[in-house]
Amino acid sequence: MADRTGGEPQIDGRSTRWDEHKAQRQVELVDAAVALIEEEGARFRVQRLAERVGLPRSVLYRHFKDRATLDELIRRRVVESFMRRMEPTLTFDGTIEESVRRVVGAHLDWVAQHPRLYAYMGVGEHAMGDGSLVADTKTAIALMLGERFGEVLKTLGVRQAPIRSVAVGIVGFVDTAVNQWVRDPEPEVSEEELRAMLCRSVWAVLDATLRDLGVELSPQHRVADLEKA
Template sequence: MADRTGGEPPIDGRSTRWDEHKAQRQLELVDAAVALIEEEGARFRVQRLAERVGLPRSVLYRHFKDRATLDELIRRRVVESFMRGMEPTLTFDGTIEEAIQRVVGAHLDWVAQHPRLYAFMGVGEHAMGDGSLVADTKTAIAMMLGDRFADVLKALGVSEAPIRSVAIGIVGFVDASVNQWVRDERREQSEEELRAMLCRSVWAVLDATLRDLGVKLSPDQRVADLERS
């Protein structure tokens, strides 16, 4: 007879499969909630979600601890969508100007395509460093940009620079401007005008920072050429 004393208890395959099924079902319900927000707005009711997926509300809640848990899982799903749109733009391919336009454009394009999801995230309510999921996402983007800026500067012979602070400032500025534009019912700028203003402003900050470090660059210069210099 096998010795069952000590060690970890055997894993029940049926239990593992059931856990996987529950996780998949939860994900399907979260995706349904995201689709509902896209259609009806950020202040959706759980009853509407239950009707959409064909479940009684009480059964729906068995998949989530409470409404706060459901909302957090939705935010995580929305952030995943946002980051899928942003991450490919952080490569700095092409010229400096093209890189700026690509990053700013990806942010604006996602917001324009998903305004209700953006509102649900409560972006304007969370500043970097407050510990929330939204704030952590902003910080992650700023850190990725900061690392790329630092790589370029090192290639130019500048090893020490407060570039992460600059990256955080740029992300905060773009985020605040876009958030205000989305919420403003009487917009003073079109989407294209906002895009152009943000790109000009980001370059102005970068240009001023570079000049303080003794580096003069043109926005038409290719980033890859700078890294090989």
């Protein structure tokens, strides 16, 4: 109802409290959907979610515009979980070898711990195509890595390098390899063998790129020492 004195419209406190309640309930339902996917697999049905939370399907949908809206919120929750695992590893502490192993290991650990959530991101409309939330997330990780690589190279006197493209390629390679491994019903290598192979491959790409730029480094170099050089 408008303020009769000519001021701003008055806000009904009951409406605000209801909005907060709906937002909290939506969060709870998305959490329940994520837990359901973890337990039963990527192709979950809304009816199963309704049964899990004890609501009629029609009532559950009052909290979301449609199934696409629910799926989008689930994807965002999954990506948030993945990024919480990845972000602390992008600091490059220790040696180059340790830094590579930490980043690759964080990716593989999260996927190994949440294989059904990872599979969900590749099902149908959730697939990792251009413009998808997952594609944007991989790009964000690559850009963060590229920026960090660039900072180290500048301390070594390298001002211009295609490091962003290299970072995007590395992230894409690791993600594709892990994706194939987790989907393979009979993986050709163990998790630890995959981890070691990915670390060797990432270092091989970095080493080749550095050599092209006239820089020779050992994987045992400490990143902090390079930045002081």
